Amino acid sequence: xxxxxxxxxxxxxxxxxxxxxxxxxxxxxxxxxxxxxxxxxxxxxxxxxxxxxxxxxxxxxxxxxxxxxxxxxxxxxxxxxxxxxxxxxxxxxxxxxxxxxxxxxxxxxxxxxxxxxxxxxxxxxxxxxxxxxxxxxxxxxxxxxxxxxxxxxxxxxxxxxxxxxxxxxxxxxxxxxxxxxxxxxxxxxxxxxxxxxxxxxxxxxxxxxxxxxxxxxxxxxxxxxxxxxxxxxxxxxxxxxxxxxxxxxxxxxxxxxxxxxxxxxxxxxx
Numbered sequence: 475x476x477x478x479x480x481x482x483x484x485x486x487x488x489x490x491x492x493x494x495x496x497x498x499x500x501x502x503x504x505x506x507x508x509x510x511x512x513x514x515x516x517x518x519x520x521x522x523x524x525x526x527x528x529x530x531x532x533x534x535x536x537x538x539x540x541x542x543x544x545x546x547x548x549x550x551x552x553x554x555x556x557x558x559x560x561x562x563x564x565x566x567x568x569x570x571x572x573x574x575x576x577x578x579x580x581x582x583x584x585x586x587x588x589x590x591x592x593x594x595x596x597x598x599x600x601x602x603x604x605x606x607x608x609x610x611x612x613x614x615x616x617x618x619x620x621x622x623x624x625x626x627x628x629x630x631x632x633x634x635x636x637x638x639x640x641x642x643x644x645x646x647x648x649x650x651x652x653x654x655x656x657x658x659x660x661x662x663x664x665x666x667x668x669x670x671x672x673x674x675x676x677x678x679x680x681x682x683x684x685x686x687x688x689x690x691x692x693x694x695x696x697x698x699x700x701x702x703x704x705x706x707x708x709x710x711x712x713x714x715x716x717x718x719x720x721x722x723x724x725x726x727x728x729x730x731x732x733x734x735x736x737x738x739x740x741x742x743x744x
Contacts, residue, residue, distance in 0.1 A: 478568045479623050481529040482575035488527050489553075489580050493520045493544040497581030500744050501553045502737070503573065503688060505589035506535070507704050509556055511733025512543075515741070520544040524557050527576065531559045531569045542577070548742030553577045560683055561613060562662035571617040571691035578695045584641065584744045585692040586700045586737075587685050592709035594670055595654060595679035599705065603736060605645055606637050606701030607653040610678055611686040613660050618694060631694045641700040641744060648739045654679035656703060658686030670709045681709050700744070704733065 476484070490496055504512055524530040524540040533540050540557035555573050559565050574585060591604070598604055618629040645651060657673045659665065661683035665673070673681055680703050689699050 476529075477623055478572070479575065479626055482572060482579045485527040485529050485572070485576040486579035489522060489542060489576060492522045492526065493542070495519070495544050495551055495553075495580075497551065498553045498577060499550045499582065500584045500586065500741055501555060501574070501577035501582035502586040502741070503555045503558055503588060505558060505587075505684060505704070507590045507706060508588040508733060509539075511731070511737060512554055514731070514734030515547050515552070515738055516545050518543055518545050524573070529569075529572050529576075530557075531563070531565050531572070533557045533559050534563050535560065547738065550741055550744065552741060553580065553582060558684060560662075561615070561660050561687075562683060567615045567617045567619065567687050570687050574688045574691045575695065578692065578697050583697055584700070585688075585697045586702065586741070586744070587688050587692075588702045588704070589682050589685050590706040591656060591680040591682040591703040592664070592707055593679075593705040594657075594674050594681055594709045594712065596708070596712055598652065598654065598679065600707055602705050603651055603733070604654045604680060604703045604705060605642055605651050606656045606680070606685070606703060607642070608637060608655045609686050609689065609701070610655065610657040610673075610676065611690070613658055613686060615687070617687050617691040627694055627696065629694070631690070633690065633693060636689055636693050636699060637701050638698040641698055644743045645700065645740055648743070649736055654703070656680040656682060656685060656701065659683055665709065670712065680705070
């Protein structure tokens with residue numbers, strides 16, 4: 475099997491050939507609920523099915539379509555990655571971060587990771603967006619595990635400034651959004667109330683099943699990372715409401731206009 479970084483470079487060459495973009499400035503991974511807002515960003519130049527690119531796993535979660543959408547937002551050449559895959563679908567950590575490695579190999583030096591998250595902090599109301607300041611990787615894995623890849627950056631990567639203070643300052647200049655700490659778990663089940671109390675006790679204010687591995691992989695390759703969470707629901711035990719994936723998608727539909735407005739203001743400045 476091809477070494478993961480070489481596989482990403484192969485997929486990046488295919489993406490450039492099929493999209494007509496010789497390079498990208500920014501990549502945006504569209505989490506659950508975010509695609510509805512992203513459609514307002516501008517005229518789409520090209521759509522490439524990820525099934526036509528080497529190494530991409532097939533998404534199985536509703537709302538994740540398996541596409542890379544190319545467009546310009548201001549002066550920025552943007553790749554929208556619609557088709558996140560997760561550990562809980564049976565994928566390896568390498569497969570989960572392959573789209574990130576591919577768009578970085580295609581030139582993107584800034585990566586925006588969006589997701590839908592449960593709000594642990596009771597002040598985070600459903601439909602609001604929270605900027606990720608830091609994370610807790612509770613997936614029990616890392617995309618940097620495995621054999622040493624010759625000629626690649628050291629796998630002992632410093633994550634002190636994982637979620638770029640510079641990019642977070644740009645968001646703060648455009649919108650008054652709270653910041654929080656995102657706890658990434660494997661899923662696919664939602665957390666128990668006791669687990670949510672534990673996460674709150676160790677400093678988490680958001681919880682979800684994605685993002686953390688992608689952020690590590692992006693920083694490993696030198697990209698700046700911005701994380702944005704759409705609070706789709708209160709986490710287990712924070713409210714008495716039952717949890718389901720439908721409400722995640724509905725939260726994105728209700729917030730589509732505000733999500734699109736936020737991205738349209740932030741992306742040209744990244």
